[in-house]
Amino acid sequence: MIFEISHITHYTYGHQAAEAYGEARLTPPNLPSQKVLSHSIMINPETKTSSYVDHYGNKVQFFSLPFRHKKLSVINQMVVETTPVERPMESLELSVQEVRQIFSSALTDIFDFLQPTEVVEIGKEAVQWARKYLRGDMPLGEGLQRLNEAIHDSFDYKKGSTDNSTSLSAIWKEKRGVCQDFAHVGLSILRTAGLPARYVCGYIETDPPKPGSKALVGAVATHAWIEVLVPGMAWVAIDPTNRQWCNERYVAVSFGRDFRDATPLRGTFKGSGGQLMNVKVFMKRRAERPKG
């Protein structure tokens, strides 16, 4: 499938900002499951960007606007072709215990993806869930599927019910949140179970595939899901928000230990007054080329 995606972020400051600096993690990588046909980032007011690759392999654009401005817009546009990828069934048939065993010798390289972070705390619920859904004798694939479904079924998706400052323990308690929270819940359980996992930020096609069927949750803004590292060093993606293994309707953009690492835009500005952020994502599937 070929997707045309526009992701537009507007910041309006309460007063003029005197200096603003930012980092954009908005460049989609080429992966077995996706090929980037074109990509561009536009920043307004116009400024130079300068890029680097961060610790998690994300291509980052750094930009500085050390002059007065009232508004800032970042327009991210891309055309990405996705292809379905077979799940590594061999690895998914290993038991959770075997997987842990295999990874124990690679701890130095996967350390980050096993640790709690400030936002992905490990608490007693995570420990209970890990025991229940990721038992040592259970095949990894089955465990992941059950966990993914359990998160979806036990937590309510509720837009606006949480924000970036809502702690994971509050989400465990309220049992509701948005895709970002679903992903953090999953990460805390997987890491508690000793399975390396990372946070993914990207886009999902939400239009109902056939007229009459149910639309998927996630669009209008960016989407977030989880990837689990399996033996053979392959990442397997699950989406607890939509209760499914990720497929060719997903476009991944950035990765990290949690939301903070992978956040599409982060920045800081000097100036009095607050700011208003407005995000819009448009994702359109190109019509299939006629065969032959």
Place this chain on the structure above:
Amino acid sequence: MGEKHLELVVINRNCLGVIETGAKLIRKTKMGAPRWDEIHSGENAPRPLYEKLLQHFDSLRGPDLRNLGERMEATLREMGVKLELPAHEAQRPWICDLLPQVFEHAEWNTIASGFRQRMQAFDLFLQDVYSKKQILRDAVVPIHPVLGSRNYQNAAVGLPRLQGAYLHLSSMCVTRDVKGRIAVKHHHFSHASGISYMMQNRRALARITPEIFEDVSIQSLADAPQTIVEKLRDSAESSVRDPSVVLLSPGTGSTVYSEHSFLARRMGIPLVQGGDLLVLDDHVYLKTVQGLERVEVIYSRMSDSWLDPLVFRSNSRLGIPGLIHCLRKGTVTVINGIGSQLADDRALLCFAQHIIMYYLNQRPILPTLQTYWLGDIDQMEMVLANLENYQIRSISGYEISDPSEKPATRATEEFIRQEVRRNASHFIAQPISADAVTVCFDKGKEAERVQDHMIFALRNGNNIDVFPGALTRLFESKPPFDDNSSPWTSKDTWVLTNGDEPVPPQPKKRMRRLREADVPSRQVTSRVAEAFYWMGRYLERAYHQAYLIQVIETLETEELNSAERKLYRPMWNRLLPPLETSAGTSRRSITNRVDRYRLVLLPEPGTVISTFRNAASNASSIQESLSPEAWATLSELLSRFERVKYRADLPEHECVRVTRKLSDAATRLIPQFFAIATGSMLADDGWRFCAIGQVLERAIITANSVVSISKSIVRDDSKAEPDRSSEIELSAFLRLLGTRDAYRRVYQMRAEAIPVLEILWQNTQAPRSVLRCLQRCARQLHESSPSDTLGTTKAISAIEALIKKIKGINWSLYVRSQDDDETPAQKKANVKEEKTHELEPLLKELLDSTLEIHTLISDAFLSHQAQISQGVQTVVS
């Protein structure tokens, strides 16, 4: 101080006696642990190193000794040596003992080579764990204390470093264990703090007791800061010629800010804070009043986590957003390298031996003090069972704060137990017997202290030079968790030369001693200039407001009848100085006694107290640039304001008393501050910006006030008789602006519209005339801006254009003259009707132009908007 003395007596009484072990003397102190005695080798028998020194001090009588101690304290205070304690007293005097600590040559050599060995090994360790992580793969050090440390910075992976090394200027804390062996207590590889104290102690002691320096050969510490900056320049020079170095400090909030300021001064480099630096096109620039200057090397005195809000703590206001990106691009370097703080993690002390063996294949020259990591449950239980014998310390920046902390009380012990059990892996324990006992003089009496030594080293290419000296710290009892929060004093620390060997000549070759002519004119950063500027503006504003209140108070009680009062009140409010933002202006009122009391003391924007507080907080951010005399005047006024609290229910006559008292103090002390500062301070760019702020504020106040009376100036003139009430009003107006006396001298006539406008706008001598203020402002700007940047030129030419415009105004076109010779008909003919309507718009326009000067000055010198937006435009095209 009396209390402290009492405590000493207690310590002495609690000495549990003396235990002989072999020939060495070990004292058992109140802390219950036997310790090495640094000074004595037997009961009252000094060690040979100290024999002569003790004899010298024994020969002095008590009062003399006490006197010397007081002179020492005064000398250090004069030298500006301070240690600020955040939680406790705001500032404590720095104390250096009269009896120095002495190290023999041979022992020092061992210490120095032990330091070099450790620093090399830990540099290799950092290089490894931020790249291949081989030591972890080889399981020599467990993964958790390294990758799991909060000081392990992912962002450091792959960052270029000065000469490839992480550690350039490092420190280590050593101590003598119970057997007298020197052992390493703590690594401060990433953050060497205390070099200035080491140097100042030497200077002060040599000044107070020069006689004890005779007949001993001590290694010199002179020029340490210059050596440091030379080395930093040298190591960066491969890429840049004559790189510019700055010292980055978190600011006056730091406990050792006086060290930052001392080092920067002695190094001849700018002392900057995060807000002084700016990232533009992947380069770091220093904002100075002369423009933007490239920065190549940053000697950072800040924790990594505060350095860049985009990468580390996003709430850091101390850092420079984008700094790490510039490091990545190799346009700037920071020493010590980002991520080095990991090397200071106390958990790694337990593995120091393995780290040295692993990278250097050598046995450690200096042992590490026995260190227990409490994350290990057995070690934790063992330590908690004998807590009185251990010093508990947090691993890295994890702080325990117990407000009720008193050394060695039961409550504190309970508190420690709780904290340790809750977060055991955050703590280590070391035996308290580790610190040796020494002798110091407190108030002329011998007293007992325990001590450790901070030593310092500097990378010199592939070698490491250890400075021959130390900051010896003295504690009254076992130090609590955090060294900074416990009161400690210090000793000068001597390293003897080897008697036979001549002192190795200092490598003179590369040392450029700064001659007076080479010293760059003191660069004033934009932040400092801006603080000066706002200090000037706020002080002038507070002065004017207090003056207005004072005059109105007098007018009301002594001169005006109730009808006149009613007439003037509306005008009075309009005379209040304009604020930067419109917030709160409508609520300000000066018309009655209670209002005036509120206007002086209410803690909200636009009152005298809050305006003055703004001035004072700007002043305190640049306190080291102010002369002590000038600062004293400000703090006197501040304390007068702080002593009185606003009370809503105060009876009216009390309000009047307080209002008078405070406005009198403000109108007396603010001009006194300006006079004292002018007489006692360097007339550098910083001070010039204070003067610019002052005169610009005054110009704005005058311009604003004139607008407020424009209506009464052009008032109905159908009456042939000169308007009596208008005259009184103008006269009172002049008085409120402090210009009545000047007016009488110049014009020797009653107050009339045209001369009033002239003296307030066009007179070149009247103190508050806008023209005079602007001329002074332009003169100051000329003096401080030799560089011809566009912004500078724009600002100065705008002022000059405004001056020209003011000079060219003919007020008689806008105002009816009151010439008695003319008949009303003639008057009518002379004045073009439409022009009188133009007076108010003209005055408003002039006010706006005056206000605009602020933006131009700010863009050109302070925020550099002028230069940057220019730069960006070229980028875009």
